[in-house]
Amino acid sequence: ETGVTQSPTHLIKTRGQQVTLRCSSQSGHNTVSWYQQALGQGPQFIFQYYREEENGRGNFPPRFSGLQFPNYSSELNVNALELDDSALYLCASRTEFGTDTQYFGPGTRLTVL
């Protein structure tokens, strides 16, 4: 196990609703990244947080937002859910050094109906 935890494990929402996903980093890791993995695809980078600030973002609209807390845990918020948002959402934590290994959590499976 990596020491990265995510909650909930599964979630079902309807179109237009809002969702919050949570991630607890591995001890000593101050950088968290979030990824979206659609079925049969590789993970796609959403954004990264370092010391409570967003410091990198992928090609995702503003309705995808996040937070990082002083204890380095993190949230991913998605507003106005769309059917295509159905995916496995992964968080990954690492130290601040860019080439360090990223440790992925088990993911949250989101289904939008």
Next chain:
Amino acid sequence: GQQVMQIPQYQHVQEGEDFTTYCNSSTTLSNIQWYKQRPGGHPVFLIQLVKSGEVKKQKRLTFQFGEAKKNSSLHITATQTTDVGTYFCAGVNDYKLSFGAGTTVTVRA
């Protein structure tokens, strides 16, 4: 933006045989990482390659980084049923990982 392509998409292997999966990037990479994801699981880090032409081995797995740092390969010898899963390469530039679509490996006993 950066694109990472992997081939083949699917690899059906007889137990005991060897196979190779390939990864190509549209841009030069600072380094490349490989991950394995078992069915229903999450990506698990396997290895990172940093230097041009670098070759690293993990038991039956051999990873190679191209001289131009735009391609990489993973070669598995004497495939076992425990090798089942999807293998992803991920190019690293700046702060983010750009994953390929993966090679899904199934093994015939």
